[in-house]
């Protein structure tokens with residue numbers, strides 16, 4: 001037994017020594033790739049479907065890997081099954097900390113729909129299949145590896161580097177980021193943070209650009225409630241609540257809410273215009289200078305709904321309810337609106353404008369105050385961190401960086417509201433993959449192995465350029 005343990009130790013030491021070449025500060029990438037894949041598959045195989053979440057096994061795994069290398073780890077839990085992990089590498093304190101963030105939970109699966117079982121982490125033809133492979137266990141694995149590589153490099157750091165693996169991102173933030181920000185802020189307080197939300201889209205095998213999320217829209221759901229007089233269906237009534245709600249929904253859907261660009265979306269369309277076809281360029285310039293913006297918007301509304309959504313606070317009616325039998329006119333009917341607000345939207349003013357559009361005293365707007373994700377200004381583009389990201393994008397992918405506003409919500413909104421400059425990054429994906437059903441949240445979620453490894457190199461490049469001391473003292 002002793003002999004065996006000694007042998008195992010020797011192997012570990014050999015690996016540690018070979019994985020970071022202290023002189024060049026460049027890791028031995030071949031060995032790193034094997035190690036990354038091992039951790040990635042191990043984490044993918046843990047079922048952290050949320051609800052119920054149960055992220056503890058992933059946290060235990062990360063904790064043991066990090067501690068084995070002498071990295072300081074703390075865990076914080078509102079529910080013992082759903083802990084958050086914080087690891088920290090100490091710097092000199094010359095600069096404020098850098099936070100790397102990744103969520104350990106995944107969305108639920110319908111396992112009958114999967115060709116390869118969702119928690120098998122099957123490797124096939126250069127891909128790894130599994131729930132969480134691009135959302136967000138790729139970031140968990142690369143965040144872990146960046147910490148290990150930094151530690152092994154023995155480099156002096158100008159700032160602390162913190163790794164947060166948080167629970168509950170897929171709909172139960174009270175166990176995760178909300179809990180950490182409200183109760184353990186000093187453990188994760190940072191100047192900059194990196195998390196999911198960006199990516200490097202490839203079309204026909206060719207890299208288009210890299211997106212870096214610098215802001216996101218805020219969910220601000222609301223309900224429309226129509227009230228009328230109930231009665232017998234054989235006698236049509238002007239006050240019929242079903243009719244009033246239907247008219248209100250139609251008006252809201254047809255309403256072109258005001259278009260407004262911010263620093264992020266301005267930069268996005270400007271840079272996109274520089275790499276697009278002449279026809280597309282004209283369209284993006286129309287948005288930027290306001291001339292012929294209407295026809296450009298009309299085009300985007302039908303052909304590029306995602307771009308269109310980034311131009312404004314948007315409304316999607318998603319649920320209509322009313323009535324319970326065919327011969328009864330109900331006294332009430334309601335509609336649910338998924339409203340995604342621009343980060344600086346004045347919601348009371350916006351809802352007032354919507355009330356005027358509906359223009360019907362029988363219809364009330366009830367705003368959903370429980371959707372209280374904080375709004376905050378976009379993260380800045382003129383920071384050391386954004387410049388480092390752009391430079392690493394160029395070095396790693398040889399392409400341009402487009403700052404983007406996400407239409408969906410991420411945990412970064414909590415940090416931005418505390419003044420942290422957050423940048424959403426992500427691996428290379430093929431744009432053909434999504435429509436074929438291989439994207440995030442799909443039944444065949446997968447990642448290219450090559451994309452995972454490249455993403456780690458990119459993250460390592462960004463973090464080391466921001467944290468490592470540029471010249472020895």
Ligand SMILES: [Zn+2]
Pocket residue numbers: 103135136169196
């Ligand atoms: Zn995610």
